[in-house]
Amino acid sequence: MKILITAGPTREALDPVRYLSNRSSGKMGYALAEAARDAGHDVVLVTGPVSITPPDKVQVVRVESAAEMFEAVRTHLSACDVAIFAAAVADYRPAEVAPQKIKKATDELVLHLVRTPDILGSARGEFGFKGVLVGFAAETTDLIAHAQDKCLRKRCDLIVANDVSQPGIGFDSSDNAVTLCFADGTVEPIAQASKSAIARGIVTVVERLQKHRDSARD
Ligand code: CTP
Numbered sequence: 001m002k003i004l005i006t007a008g009p010t011r012e013a014l015d016p017v018r019y020l021s022n023r024s025s026g027k028m029g030y031a032l033a034e035a036a037r038d039a040g041h042d043v044v045l046v047t048g049p050v051s052i053t054p055p056d057k058v059q060v061v062r063v064e065s066a067a068e069m070f071e072a073v074r075t076h077l078s079a080c081d082v083a084i085f086a087a088a089v090a091d092y093r094p095a096e097v098a099p100q101k102i103k104k105a106t107d108e109l110v111l112h113l114v115r116t117p118d119i120l121g122s123a124r125g126e127f128g129f130k131g132v133l134v135g136f137a138a139e140t141t142d143l144i145a146h147a148q149d150k151c152l153r154k155r156c157d158l159i160v161a162n163d164v165s166q167p168g169i170g171f172d173s174s175d176n177a178v179t180l181c182f183a184d185g186t187v188e189p190i191a192q193a194s195k196s197a198i199a200r201g202i203v204t205v206v207e208r209l210q211k212h213r214d215s216a217r218d
Contacts (some may be wrong), residue, residue, distance in 0.1 A: 001207075001210060002080045004083045007029020008024055008049065009049070010064065010065050010088075011064050015100065027052065027173075030055065034058075036203050037058050039207070041203075044076045047061070066090050069089060077129050082131050083132070084206070085135050089116060092116060094113060135150060143161050144161065144181060156183065158209065162176065174194060176195050178190050178198060
């Protein structure tokens with residue numbers, strides 16, 4: 001199969017030297033890319049700026065902002081059978097990028113932010129993607145309910161739900177514990193493990209979803 005994976009944070013420029021971003025390390029997305037490659041799949045890794053090295057033998061597309069990630073996904077998605085959106089895309093960006101460094105002229109500075117494009121939410125509609133679609137959800141409350149709602153709204157086959165209120169897992173750490181929320185309403189927990197082990201589990205589930213899709217077409 002050909003699998004597109006998004007990973008890492010995005011950076012939303014404020015001026016030539018500053019940006020808004022988040023603590024995503026890219027580890028989960030990179031672990032997914034490695035696990036998918038090891039399982040024999042072709043991988044396109046669309047990655048925001050991170051400090052880790054991408055796995056060998058995957059196609060790497062580097063982007064900075066949510067808008068750039070949106071365009072890179074648009075370019076590569078139609079050739080793929082599966083898309084896994086593990087990136088922590090900024091939901092807002094500064095409305096304007098100052099052409100020069102902003103000087104500290106006042107005691108307060110109010111930033112005007114506007115929404116970034118919803119890449120996962122554009123997959124089915126705007127991009128016309130018909131393959132297996134997997135999103136991630138980072139939640140601090142009502143994990144399953146929010147993830148199931150996201151799964152339906154974005155027309156995903158699977159949402160990988162992360163409880164980011166738990167210490168030692170998720171953002172910026174090597175371990176994770178997730179709950180898989182499927183489009184049919186079923187849920188499957190994956191207990192705390194390394195992101196590599198979790199990634200292998202997710203790739204196996206994605207292969208199962210792809211087989212179901214193929215047999216439904218026969
Ligand atoms: N995502 C995306 N494009 C965005 C924002 C998010 O593709 N502009 C993807 C992420 O890669 C992830 C999923 O959407 O797969 C996260 O969904 P989102 O609705 O942003 O979830 P949260 O960040 O948990 O936000 P909220 O609680 O506001 O719904």
